Amino acid sequence: xxxxxxxxxxxxxxxxxxxxxxxxxxxxxxxxxxxxxxxxxxxxxxxxxxxxxxxxxxxxxxxxxxxxxxxxxxxxxxxxxxxxxxxxxxxxxxxxxxxxxxxxxxxxxxxxxxxxxxxxxxxxxxxxxxxxxxxxxxxxxxxxxxxxxxxxxxxxxxxxxxxxxxxxxxxxxxxxxxxxxxxxxxxxxxxxxxxxxxxxxxxxxxxxxxxxxxxxxxxxxxxxxxxxxxxxxxxxxxxxxxxxxxxxxxxxxxxx
Amino acid sequence: xxxxxxxxxxxxxxxxxxxxxxxxxxxxxxxxxxxxxxxxxxxxxxxxxxxxxxxxxxxxxxxxxxxxxxxxxxxxxxxxxxxxxxxxxxxxxxxxxxxxxxxxxxxxxxxxxxxxxxxxxxxxxxxxxxxxxxxxxxxxxxxxxxxxxxxxxxxxxxxxxxxxxxxxxxxxxxxxxxxxxxxxxxxxxxxxxxxxxxxxxxxxxxxxxxxxxxxxxxxxxxxxxxxxxxxxxxxxxxxxxxxxxxxxxxxxx
Numbered sequence: 001x002x003x004x005x006x007x008x009x010x011x012x013x014x015x016x017x018x019x020x021x022x023x024x025x026x027x028x029x030x031x032x033x034x035x036x037x038x039x040x041x042x043x044x045x046x047x048x049x050x051x052x053x054x055x056x057x058x059x060x061x062x063x064x065x066x067x068x069x070x071x072x073x074x075x076x077x078x079x080x081x082x083x084x085x086x087x088x089x090x091x092x093x094x095x096x097x098x099x100x101x102x103x104x105x106x107x108x109x110x111x112x113x114x115x116x117x118x119x120x121x122x123x124x125x126x127x128x129x130x131x132x133x134x135x136x137x138x139x140x141x142x143x144x145x146x147x148x149x150x151x152x153x154x155x156x157x158x159x160x161x162x163x164x165x166x167x168x169x170x171x172x173x174x175x176x177x178x179x180x181x182x183x184x185x186x187x188x189x190x191x192x193x194x195x196x197x198x199x200x201x202x203x204x205x206x207x208x209x210x211x212x213x214x215x216x217x218x219x220x221x222x223x224x225x226x227x228x229x230x231x232x233x234x235x236x237x238x239x240x241x242x243x244x245x246x247x248x249x250x251x252x253x254x255x256x
Numbered sequence: 257x258x259x260x261x262x263x264x265x266x267x268x269x270x271x272x273x274x275x276x277x278x279x280x281x282x283x284x285x286x287x288x289x290x291x292x293x294x295x296x297x298x299x300x301x302x303x304x305x306x307x308x309x310x311x312x313x314x315x316x317x318x319x320x321x322x323x324x325x326x327x328x329x330x331x332x333x334x335x336x337x338x339x340x341x342x343x344x345x346x347x348x349x350x351x352x353x354x355x356x357x358x359x360x361x362x363x364x365x366x367x368x369x370x371x372x373x374x375x376x377x378x379x380x381x382x383x384x385x386x387x388x389x390x391x392x393x394x395x396x397x398x399x400x401x402x403x404x405x406x407x408x409x410x411x412x413x414x415x416x417x418x419x420x421x422x423x424x425x426x427x428x429x430x431x432x433x434x435x436x437x438x439x440x441x442x443x444x445x446x447x448x449x450x451x452x453x454x455x456x457x458x459x460x461x462x463x464x465x466x467x468x469x470x471x472x473x474x475x476x477x478x479x480x481x482x483x484x485x486x487x488x489x490x491x492x493x494x495x496x497x498x499x500x501x502x503x504x505x506x507x508x509x
Contacts, residue, residue, distance in 0.1 A: 007363065014360045022348045025387075090344035094403070097308040097338040097413075099330060100361050 008101040015108020016115065019082055023116050029078050034120045037071035038127050044190060045131060052191055056221075060133040064125070065216035066189025069209060070181055071124055072117050072153050076160040077177035079113040083164030084173035106161065106251055113157040114150065121149060141219040144229070148216060151236040156180065158243035165250040183209045208235035259286040261411050261442040262307065266316035269302055276302045278466035279316065284444055284459070286410075289437045291457035292446040298463045300446035301341060304415045307444070308338045321410055337404035341415045343396040344403075347389040351380050351399050354388060355406060362407035374402040378432070394425025401432055412436060414445040418452060423496055424503065430455055 023029050041063060044052075049059040056062050086092050086105075095105045125133070137145070159176065167173035184190070186200065187209040193201050204210055211231035218225040262284040269277040276299045284290040294300050305311035307320055309329040318325045321335035346354050352371050359367035375381045378398045383391060388399065397417065404412055414433065418426040433456055437443055447453055453460045454474060461471035470477060493501070 010363070011361060014357055018346065018349065018357055021353070025348055089347075090340040090342050091346065093305075093308075093310055093340055094338060094344040095361070096310055097333060097336065098358075098361055099333040 008104055011100045011104035012108055012111060015104055016111050019109060019112035020115065022082060023078070023112070026078075033071055033075040033078065033116070034123055036074065037067050037120070037124055040070065041067045041124070041128065041131070054192055058132060058134065060128055060131050061135070061221060062217065063190065064128050064133055065213040065220070066184045066187070066209070067128075068121050068124060068149065068216075069152065069184050069189065069212065071120050072149065073156060073177055073180040073183075075117045075120060076113055076153070076156040076180075077174040078116075079109055079157055080160035080164035080167070080173045080176065081170065082112075083109050083161060084167050084170060087165060106247075109161070109164075110154070110157050113160070114153055117153045118150075135220045136222040137220050141222070145216050145219050148212060148229070148232060148236065151233065151240065152212060155236045155240035155243060158240060158247045161247035162243060162250055165247065183207060184213070187213060189213045208232070208239070211235060260284070260319075261286045261288070261321060262290070262444060263319045264303070264307070264316070265318070267303065267306065267313050267318060268315045269299075269306065269311070269313050276466055277306075277313070277316075280463065280466070280468055282461045282468055282471055284442060286442050287437060287440050288458040289433065289443045289445065289456050291453035291460045292444065292463055293448070293450065293453045293460055294446070294463035295448055299466050300463055301415055303463070304338070304413050304444070304446060308336060308413055309333055310338075335409060336411045336413060337407075337409040338413045339400050339404045339415065339417060341419065343393075343400040345388050345396055345399050348387060350385050350387055351375060351391070351395075352384040354399060354403060358403045358406045364407055370406060374405060378402045392425075393421055394428060397421060397425060397429060398432070401429070405436075409441075411442040411444070414443060416446055416448065418447070418449065423499060426452075427500075 041060070044063055044067075045060050049063075052059065054062045083106075086109075092105055096102055135142075159180075163176040164173050187193070187204050187207060189209060193204045193210065196204055211228045212235065215225055215228040215232040217223075218228065260283050262282075264280055264282050267277050267280040268275075280299070280303060282290075282292075292300050292303060302311065306313045307318055307325060309325050309332050312326060320332045323331040323335070325332050346357070349357065352375060355371035355374055356367045359370045364370050371384075372381075375384045378401070380395065380399060380402070383395060388396065391399065401414070401417070404414075417433070418429050421429065430452070433443055433445065437458075445452075445456070457474070459471065459473055460477060461468045462477075463469075470480060
């Protein structure tokens with residue numbers, strides 16, 4: 001047991017290196033998690049943007065938080081996919097029959113998700129800067145934005161872990177992400193909610209994406225964040241805890 | 257107690273309603289090749305999973321390298337290596353990267369050197385820099401076994417090591433297994449091919465419907481049956497012999 005604990009971080013490093021290689025060698029992953037959100041941002045800003053009334057003078061500023069959430073949601077789908085393949089192909093069994101820290105196998109996937117999503121978020125923000133995104137926010141608001149995005153990634157990663165560990169087919173493993181990718185469209189991520197019909201608006205204003213988007217938008221534009229940040233944190237933490245518990249149960253049942 | 261590598265007593269395991277193992281007993285001596293023979297669904301993989309600490313038994317005991325699998329799994333894992341039913345190799349990494357990864361996870365001093373040596377030993381040096389997804393079935397299996405040898409474990413579990421391989425690759429795997437045993441490694445392999453057990457194993461146990469129904473050396477098993485009848489039969493070469501002769505691999509027999 002002691003040796004296993006001592007080696008946790010070294011094992012985790014090997015796992016991280018392994019899945020980061022998987023990502024960098026998969027054009028499909030790069031296109032989906034990075035290029036697609038950028039294309040969507042270009043589309044919304046330069047095609048639809050002119051016709052959208054947000055009450056702000058810079059639509060890139062308005063749009064960016066939602067694009068980041070979409071990128072993260074499509075990113076975690078690959079975590080689920082990689083976890084599923086590891087389970088199906090007996091890689092998890094190979095690792096588990098070795099004298100390593102067993103938990104490093106699952107945490108390796110979680111850490112990979114955090115690192116790879118951070119990279120795609122940074123790339124998207126850089127492109128947004130070129131497109132005219134500007135922020136008056138200081139270090140503290142940026143740190144808060146980083147924290148929210150990491151928490152959001154972590155929460156969705158654990159949801160992805162449940163899907164990857166309990167799915168029966170490859171398609172099933174990543175299907176969970178479609179509704180999550182779609183959620184930003186029925187929120188204030190692209191357009192303000194006040195133009196929506198009442199039923200849609202009630203949904204849009206009370207689902208997690210709106211509060212997260214509003215909190216990030218306020219932080220980046222130097223506006224007071226109000227309640228949104230607490231609602232956003234509550235959603236992220238709530239999903240994180242519930243998903244973590246279920247994922248751990250699935251992991252113990254399926255892989256251990 | 258003599259040199260026992262694996263000892264299994266009264267092993268039972270059920271999956272929900274399905275009673276897979278109904279009391280399995282056997283012993284494997286150090287340095288032996290032990291074949292667990294049985295048809296599909298006989299419970300071979302379940303036995304292997306319990307012995308490799310992947311699964312907990314419902315009752316009975318199993319010790320591997322002197323350690324109880326249920327109470328001392330970490331010690332067991334130090335001593336063993338598992339080559340599962342499907343080649344558990346990382347398809348996106350290259351052959352060399354696969355070996356280096358496992359060497360790092362076994363905390364070896366010189367992962368690159370270990371990888372190079374094994375690549376050479378298994379004839380994979382030329383393919384070392386290629387992604388495993390481009391490998392043939394036989395190459396994958398060879399890499400799979402090579403991964404199991406990283407860190408020189410004392411006991412190796414091979415779950416149906418030749419299922420799905422072509423005859424050439426199968427004979428190659430047999431050769432590797434024989435070499436392992438010659439080097440002092442204990443090998444427990446499961447198979448549904450009678451010939452495989454006959455070719456390789458020092459001792460054979462037949463697992464049927466959750467129990468070992470017969471075990472012993474090949475000679476002992478043969479004694480269980482009425483003595484051989486002498487018959488005159490014109491011996492035709494089997495298709496396998498023809499195939500191997502044509503492709504010039506006859507010496508492997």
